[in-house]
Amino acid sequence: MSDDDVLVVWMDGIRVPAGYLYKADTGAIGFAYEQAYVEAGGLPLSLALPFDASEFPDGPARAFFGNLLPENTQLQRIMEREGLERHDVVGLLRHLGADCAGSVSCLPVDAPPVKTPGDLTSDYAILEDETLALIVKSLAEMRRLPVEVGDPSPVAGVQGKIALTRLRDGRFALPKSGMRVPTTHILKVPERGHGRDARLEEASALLAKAVGLDVSIPTAIKVGDYEALLIERFDRRVEGNIVTRIHQEDFAQALGFPSDLKYQRRGRPGRRFDVEAIVSVLDQTADPVGARLAFVTATLFNLCIGNTDNHAKNHGLLYATGATPRLTPLYDLLPIRQDNRYTHQLAFNIGAAEYFDKMAPEDMTAFLAAFGVEDVAGFVEEVVEPMVSRLEDATKPLRTSLKAFDDLIGQETEKLVDVFSVAIDVRERDAFYANPGGWGSGS
Template sequence: MTTLDVFLEGVEDPIGELLKLDSGSLRFRYVRDDPPHPISLSMPVREEPYDDVAARAFFDNLLFENIQREQVMQRHRLEFGDTVGLLRYLGKDCPGAISVVPQGDGPAKVPGQFATDYDVIENLDQIMISLRDTRRLPLETSDPSPLAGVQGKIALTRLPDGRFALPKPGLNVPTTHILKVPRRQDMRQVEHEHLLMEIMGDVQNHPVAQTSIFGEGDLQALLIKRFDRVIDGHSVRRLHQEDFCQALGLGPTLKYQRAGDGEDTFSAKRVGQLLDKLGAPAGARQAFLEGTLVNLLLGNTDNHAKNHALLYYGPRPELAPFYDVVPTILDGSVLHQLSFDIGSACMTDDITPEDLITFVEALGYRRMIPALKKRLGAITANIVGRIPDMRGPARKRIGDAIAEQAQWVAAALELDLDIPERDLVVIVRP
């Protein structure tokens, strides 16, 4: 049997243990009954251990499929499904404030002090070029916080004077920002995502991740401020977060509704049940509904369970800011099926007024009252009103995506809107 300690930053002793039994199955158990909060809504604090299904669903989602995981698998001859074996080497820097380390090693994560714990980056241009051209960091640059995704990324820290820095070697202190650098041919993705994040923030009331464009020409990046950090004067600490796959007890391969079966799926009903457990369920429900509508209108059909998260400021979590709002409908190489059904519809152009009502009720509303429908209509009209301004090499395609999506959303809301005619977007169907 192999045992790993599970820590939360700021708590000196382990709050739990992850065990791999001789049979290969996993168990997780809390070793104290007074942690500041559970590690997941899917695993409330209790004395009885959690079985393989529950433990694997949460901890598998901590393991990104990136180059570091591949290197660890090859170096230590580990199988892809050896969760405990992989976390033994990769668990020091899991997402959020959690860490999973060999038994007896002590806490892996500590708060950072800007004045003493970071080295200023002197070669940021070279790092960006390497990420753009190879999707990897230069050999001499260590990765302080490996990240998921297909784009080249690096986690870094912005110091109070504006300079960028990395944690000093051997210190597992927090980073504050993520820098995403696309390939040269995909450089417009930077402006697209930044624009969509701005629109998302403008038209609904829930917070969004703060973004800015860094660089110019054929060397640009999207700079994203991490929302799971708390800066207090000259120090920074992590907040625990979990994505919706973890909170719903779903493995990482079940991030789309179409991948699940029965109750084990990312569906509106399951999301509604999850939102009921939050610190402010009514506000979270309204935010999720409006965020879903805006994602649809902006052409983001890849709004899956790992692109939603919860933040733990206290015992009951809150809905995290929205992030990863990208116009996937412009990508003709991916499926444009919705990440979760709207009523019985799995494509935007299939949504009917009845589907919207069913979706709203599945999220936990008693019914679609006139005021709620009016609010959704106002958001739709606001976004449609931006289409004429979407011109030029980078923004025209965004206008095309909005025009394509808005015609179906407006019909489902029974709105009479003057939607400008734009070039049609090619829809990729199942």
């Protein structure tokens, strides 16, 4: 095994390597922690990579580190330039590992750690309004970013996102050239013709907050002729003028699943994103009981707003205070049922139901039981009724601003009330009609 087949894995803020990612002659990869990192009080990289194992084989190693690769044009360009295949995780991270999302970086053996905290007063270059407008236009039209910007972050590219920093005076900035300092925000730009998505995502988050859920609140903004969404990063800590990263992972990483298995329908029993897998993650958090309740409530809320895209990569864990994580705030909330491009199949089954339209009371009872809720009547009184009441109040302004969304919420909330077989008042709306979806695995 040559040095080209080994990468040193670093965690931001720790002076010793977290471990080593390597590729065997067979093409299989593996990962081993550095004992000095464990002794220095470092965090496990993932629930799927605990300290109690000395070495991890291809399955869990590939699932975690493969999820660090960006899903954008940057990855495709590296594959073409270097002649690498998508499955060559070590080879790809050799070129992309310095810019992994989050606190982790994967570097060649002789390279020093590159990720450092950022100083808002000196480490960022101001983004002029004209440049920001060019960036937003490029993302909306799915074109390469302006030459002067390049690909400054692992979220940049064809997905319509760029990571940037908002300074104390409100201006936007990017890390100065060659600096691997953290950004504070993500700017998400819907593709041309779907600008309304920004307002829908903002409205969805505000509704989640109104019903008492912990949620990341994005702000819909207008840049030139395009609508965009400004999202403050919850995996950052800003103290004074210093910005640091907070380690996080999504549920796919925590379960040791590749990103392809983010929907239950793509897996198999024992290796899929189903209720049993979800509960196994929640029970490893700092507050298992609270995490279970939060996840169930969020699931019911998603049903009410027509969001069937709450897959494994849209739920996360945050390591803000040590090795035991807490749930991240909710993010990427969007009423998928309004978009005819995607299937409306649930991201994970509720009981035996794969679609909300097919859900029966016994499906919901089985779902709640899996999370430890046996007193359904008490749960309805303490959780469901207050949530629906708050949602009904919070949706009233949508009647004039996003009427179709309001009509969808009315339809879906009535379904939820029917599933629970209880009498909860739902405001009368106009009927909402939706196409059942375009292609089977696209949501």
